[in-house]
Amino acid sequence: MNHETALSKAKEIADRVLAPAARQNDKEGRFSSESVEALGRAGLLGVMLPVEVGGSGLGPGTFANVTATLAEADASVAMVYLMHKCAAATIVAARQGASVAQILQDIAAGRHLSTLAFSEAGSRSHFWTPVSRARQNRTGVLITAKKSWVTSAGHAQSYVVSSLAPEAAGPTDSVLYLVPASARGLSVAGPWDGLGLRANASAPMILDDCEVSSQLQLTDDSAGFKAMLEVVLPLFNLGAAAVALGLCRAAVAGTAAHLKSARFEHLGQTLGESLPTLRAQLATMQIDTDGLSTRLDDLVDHLERPRDTTMLRVLECKAAAGDVAIAVTSAAMRVCGGSAFSKHMNVERLFRDAHAGAVMAPTGDVLREFISRVTLGMPLF
Numbered sequence: 001m002n003h004e005t006a007l008s009k010a011k012e013i014a015d016r017v018l019a020p021a022a023r024q025n026d027k028e029g030r031f032s033s034e035s036v037e038a039l040g041r042a043g044l045l046g047v048m049l050p051v052e053v054g055g056s057g058l059g060p061g062t063f064a065n066v067t068a069t070l071a072e073a074d075a076s077v078a079m080v081y082l083m084h085k086c087a088a089a090t091i092v093a094a095r096q097g098a099s100v101a102q103i104l105q106d107i108a109a110g111r112h113l114s115t116l117a118f119s120e121a122g123s124r125s126h127f128w129t130p131v132s133r134a135r136q137n138r139t140g141v142l143i144t145a146k147k148s149w150v151t152s153a154g155h156a157q158s159y160v161v162s163s164l165a166p167e168a169a170g171p172t173d174s175v176l177y178l179v180p181a182s183a184r185g186l187s188v189a190g191p192w193d194g195l196g197l198r199a200n201a202s203a204p205m206i207l208d209d210c211e212v213s214s215q216l217q218l219t220d221d222s223a224g225f226k227a228m229l230e231v232v233l234p235l236f237n238l239g240a241a242a243v244a245l246g247l248c249r250a251a252v253a254g255t256a257a258h259l260k261s262a263r264f265e266h267l268g269q270t271l272g273e274s275l276p277t278l279r280a281q282l283a284t285m286q287i288d289t290d291g292l293s294t295r296l297d298d299l300v301d302h303l304e305r306p307r308d309t310t311m312l313r314v315l316e317c318k319a320a321a322g323d324v325a326i327a328v329t330s331a332a333m334r335v336c337g338g339s340a341f342s343k344h345m346n347v348e349r350l351f352r353d354a355h356a357g358a359v360m361a362p363t364g365d366v367l368r369e370f371i372s373r374v375t376l377g378m379p380l381f
């Protein structure tokens with residue numbers, strides 16, 4: 001598979017599987033297993049995995065474009081995809097000796113969905129400081145933790161879980177473990193009934209003396225933080241920005257379609273023909289959407305050819321994307337008026353979905369704090 005075929009497969013699945021069911025899945029808060037199956041069958045779950053394990057070895061540009069394409073049809077599925085990609089990258093980067101070969105083959109074959117279980121009830125959005133602490137036992141560790149939100153909870157085949165190392169001396173001395181869904185002591189702790197991204201099962205999970213063998217320890221003790229920063233953060237921020245881009249594109253398309261079809265019968269004109277103020281707002285939406293697209297391209301370039309400014313771009317891209325998605329979908333709500341408010345069109349779902357990005361960690365506020373620290377030459381932590 002190459003970049004173009006990955007994109008055309010994503011578009012075909014978005015049109016055939018995601019788009020027709022998005023409204024109903026959102027309404028019912030139903031996880032779209034059939035979307036994950038379709039992505040797996042098409043080889044898109046393993047699109048970034050190395051060729052040696054059966055993946056396609058494609059880069060961040062393909063990942064971003066596939067994610068945006070999925071988000072245009074259903075941002076819930078795009079978020080499931082994004083979390084899986086972050087987890088898969090962490091598994092690929094596992095320390096030497098970790099027993100992950102079979103899981104990587106299963107991901108490449110489209111049979112295995114993974115996700116991240118970082119955020120904890122105790123440290124909230126500060127995922128880099130888990131409050132749970134693994135306890136050493138004979139074969140590995142026992143983990144007891146309250147994970148506050150886990151996308152694909154109860155649907156993934158494995159979870160990349162963070163916890164403080166047994167001998168952690170500081171708050172960021174964490175470890176990442178791979179916990180199979182079948183592990184004893186791992187359970188979904190409640191329902192997911194969010195404002196937006198309602199179809200992605202981002203429920204809380206509990207680990208209760210959950211035993212993880214040392215073969216499924218993905219990082220060395222205290223090296224979890226480094227993996228979060230170097231492996232997960234760049235991909236997660238790029239993917240979150242891609243979800244935002246998909247939402248913006250869908251909002252522009254939905255708004256344009258409404259302005260061309262809704263009519264003032266007494267004036268004999270469509271809304272778009274009649275009102276320059278609506279046209280001006282649509283133009284602003286288009287400008288912001290294309291600006292975000294350019295920002296994503298720039299981040300992809302920085303990830304493909306790392307340089308001094310790469311981390312700054314990683315931080316900026318998600319911060320900007322969160323704001324742009326809220327602004328563009330808010331404008332769509334206003335331009336489409338009562339039709340949007342009364343849920344006659346998909347714009348209100350996009351508006352609700354768009355609000356997740358800024359509160360998903362690292363949140364927009366935290367990113368601003370980091371960006372200003374980088375700008376002032378201060379340490380991030």
Ligand SMILES: Cc1cc2nc3c(=O)[nH]c(=O)nc-3n(C[C@H](O)[C@H](O)[C@H](O)COP(=O)(O)OP(=O)(O)OC[C@H]3O[C@@H](n4cnc5c(N)ncnc54)[C@H](O)[C@@H]3O)c2cc1C
Pocket residue numbers: 083115116117118119123124125126127148149150151152194196197202356359360361362363364365366369
């Ligand atoms: C749809 C969805 C899916 C999710 N999926 C996952 C997942 O798969 N895996 C996972 O690990 N987590 C997941 N999360 C959790 C997410 O990443 C955040 O941890 C969570 O949204 C934080 O919410 P909170 O109420 O705990 O935030 P709080 O930490 O209570 O933050 C409240 C407010 O304070 C601000 N704030 C916090 N710290 C600072 C600071 N230092 N400086 C300035 N402002 C600050 C925040 O920006 C926010 O506005 C998901 C969340 C959502 C909504």
